[in-house]
Amino acid sequence: MNEKTKNVSPLIRTDLAYDDYEFYQNQGISDFENSKYQVFDIPIFKSIVGKKASETIGKKEGTYYTVDLTELNIHDSKTIENVEKALASVLKDCLEENKLLGKKAFVVGLGNENVTPDAIGPYVIDNTIVTRHLAINNTLSEGFSNVSAMSPGVMGTTGIETYDVISTMSDKIGADFVIIVDALATNSIKRINKTIQITDTGIKPGSGVGNKRKEISYDTINKPVIAIGIPTVVDATTITVDTIQMVLKYLNLAMNNGTSKANNITMEPVKEDLTNSHPSNDTNVAFFGNFGNLSETEQRTLVEEVLTPQGYNLMVTPKEIDMEVEDLSKIIANSLNIALHPGLFNGYTS
Known part of the structure; x- marks a missing residue:
C-alpha cells in the first residue's frame, strides 16, 4: 500500500443512501437525518440529506426511502403482497410530500433488457398500467391517473442520450412528473436484490458502476423526478x-x-x-x-x-439473477399501479 492510501477515502461504489449512512454513521455528519419504521411488517429506512451531508456523501439533497428485504423471502406469496403494499405506501408518501398525487405521470424504465442485471427498468414497464390514451379520449375512469410509460433503451444501442429522450418526451406528452426505474449498484453484498430505494432527487444513470450519464432530475428537466432502484451488482472489492x-x-x-x-x-x-x-x-x-x-x-x-x-x-451479480429480476420487477410494477391508480385495488394499501 502506498503512502497516500491511508489518507484516501475509498471509492464508495454505491447508489444507495443507506450504504452511505452505514459508512458515515459514526462520523457525526450534520443534516443527515435517518429514521426507521415498519409498514406491513416491512422495514423502511428514511434518510433526509441536507446540504452539508450532500457535500460529504456525494448524494443530492432530498429524501431517500430504503425498503429493506434482507431478511425476507421475496418468492413467498404473502411476503410479496406485503412488500408490494409497503412499497406502494412509501411511493404514495413520496408523491404526497412532493404534491404529485393524481398528476400526469411518465414512467421510464432505464436499462438494457438484453442484459439481465440491467433489465429491471424495461421489465417494470412491461407490467405498468398505462392510461394516457384513455385520458386523451376522456374515457379514464375515476380512481385512475394519467400514466404513460416507455423504455428508451441504452445509449450503446440507440446512440441517444437517455436524458435527451426523457426530457423531450416528457415535454411532448405534457407529463407533470417523471418516475424512473433503474438497476443500481451497492457496496454491500447483503443488499444485492434485497433493497429497494425510492428518492425524490432524480438519478444519475450508471453512476454506481462508473459509467456516468447526464443527470435526470428537476434541475435538468424542470420536472419532479422520482427514482426507484434495486441494486443488482456489486464490485469485486x-x-x-x-x-x-x-x-x-x-x-x-x-x-x-x-x-x-x-x-x-x-x-x-x-x-x-x-x-x-x-x-x-x-x-x-x-x-x-x-x-x-x-x-x-x-x-x-x-x-x-x-x-x-x-x-x-x-x-458481479448472483447466479439467481434471472428469477430475482423477474420477481422484483413485478413487485415494483404492482406497487406503482397501486400507488398511481388507487381505484384499481380499492384501498389495497390501507
Missing part, C-alpha cells in the same frame, strides 16, 4: 473485503465460543449468526497479519488499489 470481514467474525466465534459450529470447519454449509461477533484488533492481526491491522476502510482502499489497475475489479 466489496466482495473481497466483505468476505474477509465475515471470515474474521466466523473465526472469532471459534476462539471465543466453544459451542460454535465454527470450531468444526467442514465442507458442509454452516450458517452462523455473525451479528454479535466483534473480533479484536489482535485477533484480526493473528489471522491476517498486517492486512488485519488495517481498518475496513483501509482494506477496501488497498484491495481496490490492487484490483483496479489489473482490470479485475469486476462487477
